[in-house]
Amino acid sequence: MRLLMLGGTEFVGRAITEGALARGWDVTVFHRGRHEPPKGVRSLHGDRTGEDGLKALADGKWDAVVDTWSGAPSAVRDTARLLDGRVARYAYISSRSVYEYPTPIGQGEEADVVDGSPDDGDVDYAEAKRGGELAAQGVFGDKSLLVRAGLILGPYENIGRLPWWLIRIAEGGRVLAPGPRDAGLQYIDVRDLAVWTLDAIEQGLSGPYNLISSPGHTTMREFLEACKQTTGSDADLVWTDPERILEAGIEPWTDLPVWLPPGEIYDTMQHTNVDKALATGLECRPVQETVADTWEWLQAIGGRAPQRPDRPAVGLPADKEAEVLEG
Template sequence: MKLLMLGGTEFVGRAVVDAALERGWEVTVFHRGRHAPPAGVTSLLGDRTTGPEGLAALATGSWDAVVDTWSAAPSAVRDAARLLADRVARYAYVSSRSVYAWPPAAGLAEDGPLVEGSPDDGDMPYAESKRGGELAATAAFGTDRTLLVRAGLIIGPYENVGRLPWWLGRIARGGPVLAPGPADSPIQYIDVRDLAEWTLDAIAAGLSGPYNLVSPPGHTTMGELLDACVRVTGADAELRWTAPEALLAAGAEPWSELPVWLPPGEMYDAMHTADVTKALKTGLRCRPAAETVADTWAWLESLGGTAPQRPDRPGAGLSPEREAEVLAKLAASSAG
């Protein structure tokens, strides 16, 4: 297989490239040159943010498939898809479950209502941008040649958003750690390598249309995830499990200050209860949480403990000062 990866030097794109190379595929990476491409690929330089002229390096060549992870202006997906439609067999667009209209019902499958979007949009909110990207890819390639990978929360090695790396770094420092409960609360995510493997399998099988891509409900829990962080770091951390009501009363922000965690309610239903029956029937395999945590920690240690951070995403997690403040409020509330 000949694969064109739009991006391919960071996180999801990098995992897709690594998986394709391991299969012996011929990989071309189109990127801006901000990071070194993986060894073994053909590197093409360009900048999609400058409009069609930024795609000049893609004016020639043909591939069996293209994988695109773009999450900003849908017009960039439109321009690339139009340019490649006659020279690439299939287009796999890594979208997001954020494209479902809010609030998505618990257990929502791929037939749920969607947000509005347009392939001609410029900068838009994340959900509308991803939906516009879906429409752009489908308009150029048709429904039979377009695969829409609607990913949920993505974690694992190469993560440049900072969710699992923050938990690992915080727990590695040791001491009392604010742990958002309940510990047995089920969570859903997808290891970036499992996403990559499924996407390549789907391309090879000629799959098309939308697929929710996240681990099955009950794959792991918040407690199992954080316990694994304690084990792999070898830290003397003390997880202080705290009820959702107490955390919210103390002003702790779900998701942003306490990554991955959400209290019961609409947000939890949206992020941690997806129906992934369709993907499971086509071979989705999700590795154990302990493996994801251990491999992410090994990757972090190889970088000296500091993960890269996307400049367009805010850093995740409580600062030491905020954590101390929240713990103090919880202690005062308990004493009162």
Template structure:
């Protein structure tokens, strides 16, 4: 199989590239060349954010069986690339987001849920509209050959936001750790490598349309996630479970200051209680949380660090705020 990855050197794109190479596929990546590429990969250079199609000149020739696009900016960039490739590629897998659903998102939401308004011709707007506009652009160019991979929370080695890396780093330092409860709070996420494997399988099979890409709700819990962090780091950390009301009363922001965690309620239902039976029926298999945590820790231990995108703030709880939450 001949694969073109638009991106291909950071988190999800890197996982897709490495999975394809492991399968013996011929891999081409198109990006600005800011990061190195694995051995055996053909690199095409260009800036798809450049005005007009000038930045896509390197894509004007070549044919591919599958295109995987991880773009998160202006939908018009997806539009231009997809139009250019429509006659020379078999399928177009666009890595989108479950953020494309209108808020609020009820527990049990499926791919038929209501969507935000967006345009494939827009410049960069809000994240949800960017991703939905990208979906519309992919479908406009590829029709039923467009595979829309609506990812939820993505974890694993090379994570470029730093949610799981923050928890691992904090727990590795040891001592008393503020653990937001309840301990049995169900979580949904997908390991980037599982997302990559499923996407390549689905595209090779000719699947199209939207698929929510995240583990079943309760694949792990907040307790299992943090206790696994303690175990794999070998830390002497002691988790002190704190009730959600107490966390919120302390003025601590869920999701950003306490990564991954959302208190029970509307936001948690939207992020951690969706129905992913469609992807599961199409072959999605999620590795155990122990493997995701251990491999992420190994990456960090060997010097890996999240590469935050410009304008994105680091996640995590300041030590002084944690001390107040712990009553110290």
């Protein structure tokens, strides 16, 4: 298979690129040149937001393209139009954020989605991803695959969610652990996302797929205990009621990454129907493996996680944590 990877040097793009190389695919990576791509790829440079930014893609043919773009949908539109007739299939890594909020528990890919346009410029994340979907479908039709990923964790993470927990717990001491401790967590290991996406390309799948683990794949307790065990920490996990955390002004998901209190947002994020993806072969590794491999990667790069410049840093300030623990 000849794969064109748009991106391919960070997190999701890198995992897909490495997965394709492991299968013996011929991989071309189109990127801005800010980071080195994996060895063994053909590297093309360009900036999709700049004038003549797609010039390097003017020639060439591929069996499939994978696009992780999360900015202006018009960039997906322009790329898809340029590649029309030279690429057999277009896989767009989208997001569950395209669904209208709140999404009813148990609904799958048929749930209502937000408005979006392939011609949009700078719009919010949900509209950008929906516009990207429409851009891919508008050119490639039933040759397009929409991968609606949920929370993504694993090695190469450049958002900082799992790395923050690992680093914080490795420091030891009393750690604010948000309850309920047995609340289920849904997420997708980036490598499992890569495996499924490449399999889907080989199978010729098309249309939207929710890509995340089954509800309750792990729990908050198992997640944090895995961080403690992996780091060898003597941390004392102080389980704290959601009400007390919220009263202290601590923001779910950002101050305490991956955590959401019970309620409408939790139900929307943690009760995703993934029957369609499971029926096509989605397999998700245990949380202990995701945590251990992410810690190993963190140690290999010096213990400091990379941070995407277009995303805010996550994590709870030490003084705010201490205030709640001492209160």
